[in-house]
Amino acid sequence: MSESDYDEVDQKILAILQVDSDLPIAAIAERVGLSATPVWRRIKRMESSGLIRARVAVVDQKLANVPxxxxxxxxxxxxxxxxxxxxxxxxxxxxxxxxxxxxxxxxxxxxxxxxxxxxxxxxxxxxxxxxxxxxxxxxxxxxxxxxxxxxxxxxxx
Missing domain, CATH: 3.30.70.920 (Lrp/AsnC effector binding domain/regulation of amino acid metabolism (RAM) domain)
Structure with a gap:
């Protein structure tokens, strides 16, 4: 996908997901001013295009004993x-x-x-x-x- 394929709403969704990828679609939709279905479609599009490569848990180094x-x-x-x-x-x-x-x-x-x-x-x-x-x-x-x-x-x- 090219630059023009993403808009400000996509930017907002991606910024939210980078902070908390477990946030429910409904909560993301509320924050960006859309209903859940279009937000879900946008996320799926970003995943299928490769923009979102994975959703992972960020582990605390100290608690994992690798400080x-x-x-x-x-x-x-x-x-x-x-x-x-x-x-x-x-x-x-x-x-x-x-x-x-x-x-x-x-x-x-x-x-x-x-x-x-x-x-x-x-x-x-x-x-x-x-x-x-x-x-x-x-x-x-x-x-x-x-x-x-x-x-x-x-x-x-």
Missing amino acids: MTIFIGVTAPRHAMEWFKKFRALIEDVPEVVEAYRLTGATDYIMKVVVPDIAAYDMVYQRLIEELEFSTVNSSISMEELKFTTAVPTKYL
């Missing part, structure tokens, strides 16, 4: 598809890696890792370097989470 967040920047030893495929498979298989991105600049990839403590991080680190070669690995431990959201801006729809 430590570590960002790991790595540089590949060479830029080859074979290495990239192995890296991608490796990070998919390590549950502590909750996010990963390919970057421009001096660092090739960055991973967000959540663990209970530094010993658990060391086990993740050792697994990474045991299974794949890296030119450099730089880790930064987060001292404080200043902002966390899963919501993306809807004004650009």
Whole structure:
């Protein structure tokens, strides 16, 4: 779907769902000034178009006993598809890696890792370097989470 396929009502619905995806359709409809059926259709359209990829539970890291967040920047030893495929498979298989991105600049990839403590991080680190070669690995431990959201801006729809 293109930009013009979504309107302000879709933006409002999406903003509401990003805060609470369990909110009943009737409550969403009331907030956006429509009846339940058109709101349900709009949500289904956003799901079928792929705009809404999934509805998930956001888990509290501390209560899940993984309060430590570590960002790991790595540089590949060479830029080859074979290495990239192995890296991608490796990070998919390590549950502590909750996010990963390919970057421009001096660092090739960055991973967000959540663990209970530094010993658990060391086990993740050792697994990474045991299974794949890296030119450099730089880790930064987060001292404080200043902002966390899963919501993306809807004004650009």
